[in-house]
Amino acid sequence: MAPLRSLFRSAVAEKRIPESPVALASLPKIKTKRLDEKSLPDWKAVRDIADKIRPDWAISVWLMAGCGLRIGEVLAVRQTDFESGMLRLRRQFVRVKRADGYRAELAPLKARDEGEWRDVPVPSYVWLAVERHVAQHGIGRDGYLLHAHHGGEVLDSNYRTDFKAAVKKAGYGDEPWTAHTLRHFFASSAIAGGVSLLEVSRWLGHATIQITADIYGHLTPDAGGRLRSVMDQVLTGVSVVGAESEDRAGSVLSPGVK
Template sequence: YLQAGAGLRISETLAFDSGCRRNEFIRVRWQVNAKGYRAGCKVRFIPLKHRCEGEYRDIPTAPFLEAEMAAHLADWGTASRGELMVYFTPRNGSNETMPTANTYAHHFSKALKRAGLVKADGTPKYTPHSLRHFFASTALANGIPIHEVSRWLGHKSIKTTVDIYGHLVPAAWDRCRAIMQKAMRPDSVMAPVVVAEQPGGHDAAA
C-alpha cells in the first residue's frame, strides 16, 4: 500500500518508520542499505537516492492509506532498529537484520504465483516496482501536475519523470484548443477538428 498509494521505492518502504507518519502526509527520510541483511552490518539505513544526509520528501496520503498504516500497526506494531521504529522487519527475537529489495521481491513473486497473477509461461505479471508505477500513472492520468508527481517520486530531475511517464499525461492538445476557444470566443461552440493525412505526409484539417 505504501508503494501503490504513495509511490515509494522498495528500499524506502522497507525503511519506513513511525517518524515518517505525519498529519495527512508521510515524510520519507531513509532507505534500507542493500547490505542491511548482513548480521554484522552497522549502517542499516542510508540517505534517500539522489539525496544527502538529512534530506527528505513529503507525500500526501489518502484516507485509505492512513487506514492501512493504522491496521498494520494494530496487527504488527513496530520493531526497534537503531534509532528507528520500523514497520517491516523480521520479528524473530535478537535478529536485527533488515529485509532488502531482493528478499522482498522474492516473497512478492511467490505471493503473485499463489494468487495466480502470472503470465502464460508461469512467471509473475508484476514486480514490486509495478506498484510505484501504478501510483505515478494513476496520478498523472487524472490530471495531477507532472512536476508534483516527480517531486513525490523523488526523481533527480523532472526529465526522468517525463521520459518514463510523459505518455500517460492526458492529451494536452484538445484541452489547449478548448481553453483558447473559450478565452477568445466564449459564446461560440467549438466544432470538432478532423485531421486527414495528405499524400506526402502532410496533414490537412477537413
C-alpha cells in the same frame, strides 16, 4: 565517471601524469523507456497481491501503490514518519555485502544528500492500513513498520522474493510485475487523474522533472483536447468548442474570408 574524472584531475595536479585520459570523454545517453500503462495491474490486482503477501508485509503494498515509494524506502518507514496526512521520507535501506553476508544498512534517499528528505501525501485508505498494521503486527525493534521474524531489518532481496511469490499466489504468475511496478501504478494513476507532472515528480523523488516526463508524460489526460481548447481561445479571444471553433479559427487564420 564523476569519481574517475576527479581521480585523474588529482593525479594531474600532483604531476603524477601529464594529462587526464578521460578529460574529453563523453557519457553515453541513457534512453528513458516510456511506461506502457496497459501492462500495469489494476486496483483489484493490487488488492489481491496485498492479500497474498505475508500478512505483516501487506502494508508495503499499499505504501508503494498509494504513495509511490521505492522498495528501499518502504522498508525504512517508521510509524513516527507520519504526521498530518503526510509521510516524511528521510532514509532508505540498501543491501551491503559484509564478511558475514549481506546486510541492510541505512543510506540517504536516491538522488539526495545525507539529511535531505521529501514529503509524500498519504491517502486516508493507506493511513487506515497503517493503523491496522500497527495494531495487528506491531513494529520492529527499531520502530520500522516492516521487519523480519526476528524483529530486525528486511533485506530487499528477501522482500522481492516474497513479492514475486505473492503475485503468483494471487493468480498473476504470467505477469512480469515486480514490487517496483506498484510505484508505476501510483504515478500513472496520479497523472491520469489530473495531478500535474511537477507534483508527481516531486513526490516520486525524481532527480529532475524530465525523468518523470519521459516515463509518464504521455499519460497526461486529454492533453490534445486541452491544447485545442487553449489555442482556440488564443486565436479567437473566446473560449469555444466544436464546429463554432473551426469557423472562428478560420476567420483569424484567413482574414480575407468572412
